[in-house]
Amino acid sequence: DQQVKQNSPSLSVQEGRISILNCDYTNSMFDYFLWYKKYPAEGPTFLISISSIKDKNEDGRFTVFLNKSAKHLSLHIVPSQPGDSAVYFCAATITGGGNKLTFGTGTQLKVEL
Amino acid sequence: DSGVTQTPKHLITATGQRVTLRCSPRSGDLSVYWYQQSLDQGLQFLIQYYNGEERAKGNILERFSAQQFPDLHSELNLSSLELGDSALYFCASSLDLSYEQYFGPGTRLTVT
Numbered sequence: 001d002q003q004v005k006q007n008s009p010s011l012s013v014q015e016g017r018i019s020i021l022n023c024d025y026t027n028s029m030f031d032y033f034l035w036y037k038k039y040p041a042e043g044p045t046f047l048i049s050i051s052s053i054k055d056k057n058e059d060g061r062f063t064v065f066l067n068k069s070a071k072h073l074s075l076h077i078v079p080s081q082p083g084d085s086a087v088y089f090c091a092a093t094i095t096g097g098g099n100k101l102t103f104g105t106g107t108q109l110k111v112e113l
Numbered sequence: 114d115s116g117v118t119q120t121p122k123h124l125i126t127a128t129g130q131r132v133t134l135r136c137s138p139r140s141g142d143l144s145v146y147w148y149q150q151s152l153d154q155g156l157q158f159l160i161q162y163y164n165g166e167e168r169a170k171g172n173i174l175e176r177f178s179a180q181q182f183p184d185l186h187s188e189l190n191l192s193s194l195e196l197g198d199s200a201l202y203f204c205a206s207s208l209d210l211s212y213e214q215y216f217g218p219g220t221r222l223t224v225t
């Protein structure tokens with residue numbers, strides 16, 4: 001049972017444009033969400049997170065939006081850069097219930113020149 | 114560099130064998146987590162230790178076990194290995210019970 005879903009296995013975007021990566025979840029108990037970026041032969045790197053009490057969180061070029069009613073979150077990268085090419089994982093957890101992260105299957109982002 | 118180290122980087126072994134994967138967390142981090150990533154799969158949570166004690170368990174097989182030592186490093190033991198155990202195994206650590214986890218580079222296990 002995939003509780004966190006990233007339905008787009010890949011995404012291609014031109015340099016300078018916006019990248020939008022999507023994530024859906026089914027478990028309504030999830031109340032904290034994270035995005036990780038992964039380059040080949042490296043471990044995932046924490047990017048940005050959001051609590052369910054907010055609907056938006058920004059950090060530089062990265063913005064995460066949360067729509068609780070739709071059980072949907074998205075990561076916006078503006079402007080996209082070639083160095084952003086990586087696999088992006090969405091993760092979710094239940095605060096106060098341990099720190100277990102439930103990950104999606106990832107979206108491969110390719111930023112083209 | 115996340116500060117989390119994992120050894121070995123690669124491991125090739127035969128079915129039925131037993132292996133031990135090692136993880137050293139970031140300096141000061143008390144929590145250690147183990148995840149498995151199989152081909153085309155997301156990361157699957159296996160187990161978490163906090164300051165030497167098991168804190169949470171995921172879908173970890175009975176053939177797998179882990180422990181965290183007094184110096185906070187952790188080991189994941191995989192026994193009676195099967196072909197399906199071939200995967201990337203990641204260790205992560207976090208400060209106290211923070212939700213932001215920092216991942217090591219992983220150990221790629223190949224069972225032949």
